[in-house]
Every structure is written in C-alpha cells, then in structure tokens.
Amino acid sequence: MFKVNQNYGRLQGSYLFSEIARRVAAYTEAHPEKDVIRLGIGDVTRPLAPAVVEAIKRAADEMAQPGAFRGYGPEQGYDFLREAIVAGDYAARGVSISTDEIFVSDGSKCDTGNMQELFSEDCKIAVTDPVYPVYVDTNVMAGRSGGFDAERGEYSAITYLPVTVENNFVPALPRGDVDAVYLCSPNNPTGTALKSADLKKWVDWANANGALILFDGAYERFITSTDVPHSIYEIDGAKTCAIEFRSFSKTAGFTGTRCAYTVVPKELFGKGENGEDVSLHAMWNRRHSTKFNGVSYIIQRGAEATYSQEGAAQVRRDIDAYMENARIILDGLRGAGISAYGGADSPYVWLKTPGGMKSWDFFDKLLTEANVVGTPGSGFGRAGEGYFRLTAFGTKENTQKAIERLKNLK
C-alpha cells in the first residue's frame, strides 16, 4: 500500500499572493476605470541586457553546428561560468574561492530548498521572522518543523528570530539549541542588510557552536552601503560555517531565464554518525550530480555575459534604475511622515503602517484609496504584522505616480 510523506500534511496554505490577486481582481472588476499600479511583486520588469541576449543567441547557433553542439555538461556548471563567477564576484573583492566550490544551478529557490537534504532529520533550524517561506516549507516537508501552532502562526520545532524596528532589523543570536540558521541579506522582505559587524557575530556564534549558516545573498548586487559585506566570506571564519547562495535572477533580470549558483567551501564539515567530520562539499557534489543534470549550456553562456565589460555595465544600469525607484519610494514615504526601512541596499522598502494599522487593512486602504498594490508584511510571518512591502521593480513613471498618490492618502 503506497503511503505518502505525511509531513506534507503540516504545510500551511500559501495564501499571500493568491489572496492579493483575489482582492486586486475584485477591486479592478468593480472599478474598471481605475489605473491600479502594482508595487507588490518581487519580480524584475526590465529586459535582459543586450550582451546577455547576444550570448544566448550565439550559444544557440553553436548548438546547431555538428562540431560545436554540446550534450550533457558538467552537473556543477561549465568552467567558463564558474571561473567568471570566481573572478567577478569573489577575487575582485579579495575573497578566495576556488572554481570547484561553485555549483551552478537553475535557481536559488531550488538550492535553498534542496540544501536541507544534507541535514540530519533532527537538525534544529532557525529562521528570521519575517522570512522567505521556502526555508520553512522545505524543512516542513522533511519533517523538521514539529506541529503548526495556528494561534501563534509558528511551527513548534523551528526557532523564529524576529527582525523589527526594535532590534534595527538585526536578528539576535538564538538562545536555545539551533544547528542551522537561514540568513538573507540584503533581506527579502525587509530590504535591510546586515553590516560586517553584525555578520561577524553570527559567524563567531556558528563556529563556536558547530552550527551552519545558510546565507542567501540573492540581492547582493543592490548593496550600496560600504559597511555591508557582499559575501559572507568577507567575514573571517565564514568558510568553516557558511554556505552562500547567489542568483542572476534579480542581479541580471534572470527570473524567467533561470541561473544561480551556490558556494560550498571545502573547509566546511558537519558531524557524522560517530562524531566524525563529513565534508558538506562532497555531500552537495553527490546530491547535485545525482539529482540534477546541469543548467542549459545556452543559459550558462548568457550568465557568463553578465561578467563581460559590456554586460556588466548594462546590468549595472538596470540595477541603478531599480535603485532610483527605491530612492523615490523611500523619500516619498518619509516625506509623507511614514516610517520606512530598507531600500538602500535592496529593491525592497519595508514600511511601518501608519497608526499601527494591521497589514491587510493597510493593503485594502492603499488599494481602494490610492489604487496601489503592495504586499502585507504579515504574510511573511508574525513579526511582519504592522509592516508593508513595496518594491522598486516597477517603471520610474509608475513608481513616481504611486508615491504621489500615497502622499495624498488620508
């Protein structure tokens, strides 16, 4: 008799974006004349850089030629891309990472979701609150969450680390037993980033406790503050305690094109059955080559092009355009007397709802009175209640218009 993985029964519905869509559809149907501006979605809108498109088309042409055609590639990614990543993202910042510590993949969602397969079943995990739901859900599926407490909106065996105005959006080190912690910086959804000194505390804690840090750096390219590290490996000691996730999705507009990578240092070990050191690099290599077959050659050539002089400049212009939108949002909100955070090192602005409104109430008010769509902070976790996310991924014109309307909110 075929029985299913019962952990799936503990998953909570992910109603956030479907509920947003439902409310927006209901409103636009009732008010078809209204010009609704969407600043809720965490997806890029600017086209792929011309250098990327050219590289993709060149690679496609190669695939049409008998001598140049490529079948199965290395599961870990082609050396041309791994070397470009090492040179462009690490060596250029004085961080020494070797080519074979880079694992090219089709997305950071996949990698952050799959990495927990290397954990023991009883591994105790911690996440920040609010949080990107994939970290939690993939551990629920694997049976590490404990039961769901509907009243608290939390799983019993997961440690939640609030990040709020009160702690300046810097999670406190866990007090209880934690074996692995997910940190995202610059953060989705709060838009804030951990400074070197903050991250150093986490690295020291992890090394002292034999814990693992899953460092999600998908928004790295948006960093402008000089005291915010671009890689966790800029922090002394990180190679013995941290895995880093990076993506071309937001960096280079690859959300629909799909390419990312993960760094698993060779100095990184977990404990085996008898307390022996087990290489996480070797484990991930085995996992990656058993359950994955590499990213499309054509797409890897596109990703490589983001490191060329021309490609890097084009990608930079797109990032700058989004960051100009973030500035418009941030200035506009503050000008309107609304407390707003993030936006300096990320495309997300996290605002405190005026008058302590509930996140969903503010969503409704914004939608109906200003015709602007954002994302209720409570959708990302309990500590997100009373907050609201706006994104800088729209056009400049729409962003300006939305902020003007926000300023006139009663």
Added chain:
Amino acid sequence: MFKVNQNYGRLQGSYLFSEIARRVAAYTEAHPEKDVIRLGIGDVTRPLAPAVVEAIKRAADEMAQPGAFRGYGPEQGYDFLREAIVAGDYAARGVSISTDEIFVSDGSKCDTGNMQELFSEDCKIAVTDPVYPVYVDTNVMAGRSGGFDAERGEYSAITYLPVTVENNFVPALPRGDVDAVYLCSPNNPTGTALKSADLKKWVDWANANGALILFDGAYERFITSTDVPHSIYEIDGAKTCAIEFRSFSKTAGFTGTRCAYTVVPKELFGKGENGEDVSLHAMWNRRHSTKFNGVSYIIQRGAEATYSQEGAAQVRRDIDAYMENARIILDGLRGAGISAYGGADSPYVWLKTPGGMKSWDFFDKLLTEANVVGTPGSGFGRAGEGYFRLTAFGTKENTQKAIERLKNLK
C-alpha cells in the same frame, strides 16, 4: 552541533563511467596511434533541430524587448508548452491527459530523483536489475534502502527484479511487499521495451495492491514496434496507479539544453496517516512550486518547436539516423554470432558477452583488440553481469567501422 544526513554514508561510489574513462585514457596514452571509437556514452551527438534553434533565438529576442520580456513564469510550465505536449504526445495517441496534469521540468533525472520525496519514509521500493542508478541512489539518500550488502551488491530493503534473457527482459511481479516500483521502457540499459500485455499486468498488480508505478518513458520516441505502448496511459487503469516521466533529452537532443516533463494524473492517490486518500497531483504541485521555479522561458519555446510540423520532421530525421545506427549494430552483432537484444525500440543494444565473459573482461578485450568503447553491463547491477551495452548515438561512419572491427574479433 550540525549533524549530516547519515543516509549519504550508505551511497556506493559510482565508478562505472569514471572507471571507463580511466581505462580508455590509459589505453589511448599507451597507444596514441589507435583510432578509438566510443559507443559507450548515453549522450546524443546530433545538433539541435534548426526549428528549435530558431525558436530559442526568437524567444531570446523577446526577452530583450520591454513589452515582451518575461520574468517568473508558472513553475509548472507555460501553457503553450503544456498544451503542445498534451496535443502532440497524448491526444494524438487517443490518450486523454489534461494540461494541468503536465509538469514541465529541467530533466527526467531530476524528476525521477525528486519524486520519492512524496513517499513515506518506510515506503518499500522495487527496481529492475540492471537499472538506471538514480532511482536507487535517491532512495538511499532518503533512508529507504537499508544497509548495503557488498557481497550481493544490493541494498537490503530494496527489491530487485532481474531482467535477463531468461525472462525475455520482462520483470516478474514482485513476490514480497512493494509499495512503489520504477519501470523504464524502452529500457536503459537493456534497450528492450515492455509490450502492452506486459505493462497491463503491472498496472493491474499496482491497482490491486495500491502500489505506485514510476514509469520512465525517456526513450519513447525511439519505439518502432506496434505492440509497445508509447505511454503507460494507453493501458486501462494506469491513471490510478502511475506517474509518467518524459524528456526532450534523447527525443530532441536536449541533453545539454534541458527540458522534460512529468505527468501526474489527478486520479492518482496515496494513503495518508489515517488511511485517507491523498492526491499525488496536489502534493507534486506543492513540491514543484516550493522547490522549483520553472524552466527558462527561452528553453520552453525551444521545446515547443519540436511539436511544430517543421520541428517534428527535423527531430524525426535525427531519431531515424540513430535508429539506423542501432540496426547496423544489431545486424552486425548477430552476423558475428553474438546474441544481441534491444535496438528495435531504443538507441541501446544489449549484448551477451561471447563465451560468458565477465562484462569488464569483454570491455578490455573490445578496447584493446577492436578499439571500441562500450559499457559493461555489470555496472548497472548484478543481473547485468555477462552483458554489455552499445549505443547508437555515434555517427553512422563510426558505427559501421566499429561493427566491422567487432566482427573480426577473435
């Protein structure tokens, strides 16, 4: 203290292809003047079809245009591709599959490897022997294998179903308790295919026992026999017991381009904690959308092009060319008095080593005396000992040359 998933410690090294590479390298180094022909690799060599390349380039151009650019797509795949699959691969054969039962992915290796996440931890699995190693290894990683018996070369908790000359390469129904079985037809590595009557017995067994069939149809497009079903859903009752995996890898030369799909019927249920029915379609949808972010839009357009009139004809010509090679191998071997199987519905020919030689001994003989590389059958499992795999993915010229040499073997 971070502890690792101890099941990884039970994985056996996968030495097959690295050992082949080592022996070939040693030989060619010692005999640089020899013209070694490789018929060992299971990878395509013919370029992508022109219609596919054109579609990829057109999609890349769209991604460069503000109005046409696409960010995140549906995790399950774009409707244009899912509809083309339904029409081209199912409706055309009189099989009714709905669009939302199709899950587009980046590879059947990934899907066959990931599907076991839906199984209970104590699910008892069965595989054929010889077998594609991914089915076994991914269940080892998940803790379903039991210990490895080095003497037998088998895991204690996995049921192995031999497929050999003796049973005409049709696996017998399991005698013991089995909850899920992996069937690959046309088969890698034996090249043989299950006929409708064979498959009907499996479907009936699965429905009678509440078991699940994981049906790997990656080589479907190579079928020429009229009594071999192209889809398990051609068999009555399959929708309540089977998941089907399909791939563009061998079908359309996508091994380095990456696109595949999996069919999970909505009539398919497993048992939950309290014996209740749980929809596998809903579970896989949740898994797919939580841990995967869709296949590149550009690549999906390439896959779609294999269903256009022009694309389908081009892809057909490639398949026909490979199958002509298979015929050359099969006829040559038989002409040389060697028993050979498969090759009629698949690009693989499975031969019985002359004089009952061990697979690796025949490998060495073939390499040194005929300068031809194949794959030892014992590398795919205990029941593969005494067998040997040749593939039809080379050029016609090389295939003919290799077979001439084989005929002259002493």
